[in-house]
Amino acid sequence: MVNKELYLIRHGIAADREDWPTDEERPLTKEGDRKTKKIAHRLLELGLHFDLILTSPLTRAKATAEILQSVGLSSQIEQSATLAPEGDIQTWLDWYQQWQINGGTNLALIGHQPDLANWAEILLWGESRDALILKKAGIIGLILPQTGSPVSRSQMFWLTPPKFLLGS
DSSP: OOOOOEEEEOOOOOOOOOGGGGGGOOOOOHHHHHHHHHHHHHHHHTTOOSEEEEEOOSSHHHHHHHHHHHTTSSSSSSGGGGGGGOOOHHHHHHHHHHHHHHTEEEEEEETTTTTHHHHHHHHHSSSOSSSOOOOOOOOTEEEEEEESOOTTOOEEEEEOOOHHHHHH
């Protein structure tokens, strides 16, 4: 059986909140765009490929997903409200079970902090412990079980801040 890999990726550096009418509209900054592209190319060099990129509907997350797609990390992007800030992990778990049944293997989630780190902790330990920190454009990689619920049954194989992928 093939491992099920889940990559939780925080969006790149975004514009300041006070400069936008709503949090949902905040785009990536020029620096955020540049660094996210560099990280995406590095992930491609490392041999990553995602069957699907599932993204928060917020502008900065969608832009991050589009950058990952543009370098060839995946041909498919879908939006999911569960990945918006304070999204419901149980709704995502229900979606994931169906996706897994349909043969998905490598999945990237593009979202926000603290949600993605909290979700990783739930998948690892069954509860959120506020122990993991996911920097902007950082990545947490988890191996999920082949069958059944991944809650408390997943293994972390990757926790990388962007500086290690940027080379500086």
